[in-house]
Amino acid sequence: VSLNPHNYRRPGWRCVECGEEWPCPARREFWLGKYPSPIARLRLRGILGALQLDAEKDLRVPFLDLDERFVGWTYARAE
Numbered sequence: 001v002s003l004n005p006h007n008y009r010r011p012g013w014r015c016v017e018c019g020e021e022w023p024c025p026a027r028r029e030f031w032l033g034k035y036p037s038p039i040a041r042l043r044l045r046g047i048l049g050a051l052q053l054d055a056e057k058d059l060r061v062p063f064l065d066l067d068e069r070f071v072g073w074t075y076a077r078a079e
């Protein structure tokens with residue numbers, strides 16, 4: 001039951017379902033549940049870091065400007 005419809009669309013990086021900047025709140029909640037442990041969170045950050053690289057190219061903004069949006073929030077909610 002890992003299906004989550006809140007996916008992004010390139011090159012705008014908004015959620016196709018709710019229109020929020022991606023990853024949207026619904027997608028973040030899904031991920032926090034799927035990667036609950038500290039080790040799992042490390043894996044999640046690896047996935048998000050790769051996506052951040054793609055978003056940097058599409059959005060043409062500095063990589064670090066996307067840090068909180070893609071990876072930073074995973075620390076605030078770490079268990």
Ligand SMILES: [Zn+2]
Binds near residue numbers: 007015017018026
């Ligand atoms: Zn969404």
